[in-house]
Amino acid sequence: MLVLITSLAFGQIGTKTTNMEPRFTVLTLGVDDIEKSFKFYHEGLGFASPGMIGKEYEHGEAAFFDLKHGMKLAIYSRANLAWDSKLKKTERSATEFSIGYMTRSKEEVDAIMELAKKAGATITKHAQTAFWGGYSGYFQDPDGHLWEILYNPQLLPED
Amino acid sequence: MLVLITSLAFGQIGTKTTNMEPRFTVLTLGVDDIEKSFKFYHEGLGFASPGMIGKEYEHGEAAFFDLKHGMKLAIYSRANLAWDSKLKKTERSATEFSIGYMTRSKEEVDAIMELAKKAGATITKHAQTAFWGGYSGYFQDPDGHLWEILYNPQLLPED
Numbered sequence: 440m441l442v443l444i445t446s447l448a449f450g451q452i453g454t455k456t457t458n459m460e461p462r463f464t465v466l467t468l469g470v471d472d473i474e475k476s477f478k479f480y481h482e483g484l485g486f487a488s489p490g491m492i493g494k495e496y497e498h499g500e501a502a503f504f505d506l507k508h509g510m511k512l513a514i515y516s517r518a519n520l521a522w523d524s525k526l527k528k529t530e531r532s533a534t535e536f537s538i539g540y541m542t543r544s545k546e547e548v549d550a551i552m553e554l555a556k557k558a559g560a561t562i563t564k565h566a567q568t569a570f571w572g573g574y575s576g577y578f579q580d581p582d583g584h585l586w587e588i589l590y591n592p593q594l595l596p597e598d
Numbered sequence: 599m600l601v602l603i604t605s606l607a608f609g610q611i612g613t614k615t616t617n618m619e620p621r622f623t624v625l626t627l628g629v630d631d632i633e634k635s636f637k638f639y640h641e642g643l644g645f646a647s648p649g650m651i652g653k654e655y656e657h658g659e660a661a662f663f664d665l666k667h668g669m670k671l672a673i674y675s676r677a678n679l680a681w682d683s684k685l686k687k688t689e690r691s692a693t694e695f696s697i698g699y700m701t702r703s704k705e706e707v708d709a710i711m712e713l714a715k716k717a718g719a720t721i722t723k724h725a726q727t728a729f730w731g732g733y734s735g736y737f738q739d740p741d742g743h744l745w746e747i748l749y750n751p752q753l754l755p756e757d
Contacts, residue, residue: 458644459710462666464755465698466625467746485617496729507621508667509756517693524696524736524744525723532691534676535743537683539624550616564684570655577683584694585683587626596623597668 464510465503466538469517470582471531476514477502479581483558486512498522537577537585541596545574551588552576560586623669624662625697628676629741630690635673636661638740642717645671657681696736696744700755704733710747711735719745 470476473491480486486504493499498519504512521528542548548566555578556562566576566588575589629635632650639645645663652658657678663671680687701707707725714737715721725735725747734748 461645461664463697464700467696467698469693469695486620505620520696521693526692528693529691532688532694533685534628534680534687535691535694536628537626538622539626541623551618
């Protein structure tokens with residue numbers, strides 16, 4: 440039944456069926472201090488980036504970090520994200536989402552939590568055995584955005 | 599110089615150098631009504647999922663949608679995300695992040711915005727020419743989470 444409902448939910452534009460592919464390309468984090476955030480991700484966590492771009496536009500300043508499979512992690516000011524999406528900028532809220540980073544071992548969870556701490560992250564939960572049987576810890580980036588570093592033998596990262 | 603700083607920033611655990619790989623695996627959205635969110639993503643946008651899981655745990659109820667490259671989009675209650683990360687649950691805030699979905703044409707942007715609207719999304723910005731030269735629109739999911747649907751001839755999605 441769900442299969443039927445799902446197939447009916449695909450949008451129809453003229454005679455062309457449009458549906459979303461199971462993917463996204465960019466995760467953009469709203470930040471308050473883009474230079475500080477850039478330093479955290481680039482120098483602290485080691486994410487490669489061509490650097491800050493878009494300063495020539497009034498609301499364009501951003502940075503993109505290159506991820507696998509053509510994906511990007513982006514940072515953009517909360518004020519500009521509000522402007523661009525036509526929303527009112529609202530207060531920080533760390534419980535809106537979390538970014539899950541899978542590892543291949545418990546030791547790798549510990550090592551990345553340590554790396555993040557050295558980079559200036561706030562550890563909200565030290566790595567420990569999780570209720571679902573794995574091993575995980577949480578940290579916040581300089582803007583409060585949550586990362587969960589986790590080891591789940593049933594869900595290892597793809598190479 | 600940045601290259602040098604980046605290489606120095608990689609964590610050292612004993613004699614083993616640990617660094618983060620340029621990736622993440624799961625994007626978890628904090629939600630208020632997980633059944634409503636599941637319906638939006640599964641029936642409305644058409645993301646495949648094995649269904650709700652984790653109900654056997656007090657704080658475990660979640661759903662995962664399968665994305666390309668082994669990635670997952672997850673939904674989990676804000677209250678449980680707060681509990682799991684040892685944070686206080688805070689108010690909704692749509693300017694914390696956005697999820698960018700690249701298309702291969704302007705028409706595809708229009709079609710997906712229409713699909714999202716039919717699924718119950720709130721359109722915050724109708725698709726239009728963007729300041730950076732592309733074409734994009736924004737919508738919010740039932741929990742206010744922002745998606746940007748965008749066409750950028752210089753950054754097409756990978757197949």
